[in-house]
Structure formats: structure tokens, C-alpha cells
Amino acid sequence: MAQQIEPNDLPVFEFHSGFWMNLHHTLYREAKQHAAVRPGPGKNAKSPQPVLKTIPQADGQLTQAEQRAWNEAVNYYAANFADKDLLFSTEMIQLKNQLGDFEGCNELSGIKQKTCDAGLPAKLTQVLEAAAPVYRAHQWPDHDRTNRRWIFRVAPLVIEQGVGLSQRLADIYRAPWPKAKIRVDVTAYANNVGAYTTLDPLRVTISSTDFRNQNSAALEALFHEASHGIAAPVQDAIIRECRQREKAIPRDLWHALIFYTTGEVIKPIMISEETVQSGSGDSASGNYTPYALREGLYKRGWDTYLQLLTRFWQPYLDGHASFDDAIARMVSSL
Numbered sequence: 001m002a003q004q005i006e007p008n009d010l011p012v013f014e015f016h017s018g019f020w021m022n023l024h025h026t027l028y029r030e031a032k033q034h035a036a037v038r039p040g041p042g043k044n045a046k047s048p049q050p051v052l053k054t055i056p057q058a059d060g061q062l063t064q065a066e067q068r069a070w071n072e073a074v075n076y077y078a079a080n081f082a083d084k085d086l087l088f089s090t091e092m093i094q095l096k097n098q099l100g101d102f103e104g105c106n107e108l109s110g111i112k113q114k115t116c117d118a119g120l121p122a123k124l125t126q127v128l129e130a131a132a133p134v135y136r137a138h139q140w141p142d143h144d145r146t147n148r149r150w151i152f153r154v155a156p157l158v159i160e161q162g163v164g165l166s167q168r169l170a171d172i173y174r175a176p177w178p179k180a181k182i183r184v185d186v187t188a189y190a191n192n193v194g195a196y197t198t199l200d201p202l203r204v205t206i207s208s209t210d211f212r213n214q215n216s217a218a219l220e221a222l223f224h225e226a227s228h229g230i231a232a233p234v235q236d237a238i239i240r241e242c243r244q245r246e247k248a249i250p251r252d253l254w255h256a257l258i259f260y261t262t263g264e265v266i267k268p269i270m271i272s273e274e275t276v277q278s279g280s281g282d283s284a285s286g287n288y289t290p291y292a293l294r295e296g297l298y299k300r301g302w303d304t305y306l307q308l309l310t311r312f313w314q315p316y317l318d319g320h321a322s323f324d325d326a327i328a329r330m331v332s333s334l
Ligand SMILES: [Zn+2]
Pocket: 224, 225, 228, 255
């Protein structure tokens, strides 16, 4: 059993492994899979096909009543949410935030305890409360354990490097790092890329089971996601330079830039960490490949961005160019 890490023990981030949040993302994922196998044209989202897939479980079969409650919840999610994006749909963002805020509650209706009325639509409340005991009995113990283990593993790096990294990134983006700790909801499943960040309030949702977020990659994933909340000056500067030059605003340049920057800022830390752990004392023996390179993001249409970042943004990171010059040069070379 992993040692309990209290959210207040760590700097910069506040980690949560919340029951409703995990149930929500598990149902969303199953509903998406369910929707994906349904016939395409002519499908009616309001009358989904019966669920074929049963809840994956390690500890025995569901009773018929459990299966019924679970299927009803998956069907509800398939009909109402499967075609909505967790990151771009205001409805999904609000629902997620609301479920996060009520993670300490055993119910969402407020019937037993007034302060646990989450104010969700009645049918959704009923569906979630009916699926809750099924999830609690079968999948949640494993999900919660995996989430806590993930938090426990990344915690030492956050304690050791979190403040320094946040200050460095805030300096780079010329934006204040949020004064309050950034809430990170750790879930067994997040979205198809393993993590997403919503703004106002700034909250990160990250998958503890996604292969891209494991081991040393966890720290980079956290700071990449957090950077979504502070990199607005970069996006503004890119847009401003494009307008001045009457150029089309490049989609995703700012996103490539925060991938690149987080990777470059984290790399020396991870190399020295690995050197310490291996005890070799030879920094050249360390090796850390940033996320964007590891996952081949630049090869998928961002290769021009990588050239621009290496040529014009890297000098800024090294202190040899100003922020404005670096952005201006990138944009004029587009
Ligand atoms: Zn991102």
C-alpha cells in the first residue's frame, strides 16, 4: 500500500484521486468505446444500442442489478456525452469541475446531506448514484491505488524541483505562476492524449495509467499541462506578430512552443536525477528524451516548428535573445 500523500505536503500542485471524477472519466471512456462500435450513419444518439461490453473487473462477476445500473450509466453517457469533448465542451468542463468539488461526498443529490447537493440534472444524478456502488465495489479500489501510486512516485520530484521549475517557466513566459496550488485530478482515464487542462479555474486532469505519463515523463506531463495556464503571453505575442506581418496565425505553434520549452527546462533535471540514481557521477551518461520527441509530435506536421524553435526560441531560453525578438523572428520565418 502506497504511503498516503496529502495534497498540502507538496508545493505547486495539489493532487486529488477523487471518486466521482474517476467514475465520470471511466463512464465517459466506456461510452466512447461503445459509441465507436455502433453503426455510423443514421444512428440516433438518443436511443443508443444496448451495451455489449461489461465492466472490466478483477474480482468476480457483476450481479444482474449491478450490470443493469452500470449499463444504464454507460448508455446515458453514450447518449449525452460521448460526442462531446472533455476539453472543448463547456458542459463537460463544468460537470468535471463540479464532480471534483464534491469528491468528499458519498452522494450527489444531497438527500442524506444537504451540502452534498451538486446541483446536477436529476437524471444524471440518479445515473451516477446508481453506478457509484458498482464502481466502488469493482473498479475504484484498483483505480484509486494506481492513482495514489502515481502521485507517490512523482511527489519527490515535485518537492525537489517544483518551485524552481515553476519560477523558471513563469520567467520564460513572462507570466506570473498562479499563487494558489494548481489542482491536479489524477484519474485512471483522462482523454485520448492522457491529460488535459481547463482554465478559469486552472485544473489539470491526468491519467495515472496512460503509458505516456509514467516514471520520469510524469513531471514533464505535469508542467506541460500547467503551462497551458500561463502561456497566454506567448500566444498573444504570436498573434500580434502575425497581424503586423499580415500572416495567417499558425495553428499550434504556441502549443509546440510549450512542448519544446517544458522539455528543454526539464531535460537537465532528469539527466542529473538519473545520474544520481545510477550513482555514476557522469552527467553524460544521463539520457532524457522530451515528450514531443519521444511521441513523434514534430514528425506529425510540426517539423517546421521544431526548426524555428531550435533556431530562434532556444537562444531566448539560453539568455542570448529577448522574448519579443525570438517570437518576431519565428513568425517572420514562417
Ligand atoms: Zn498541451
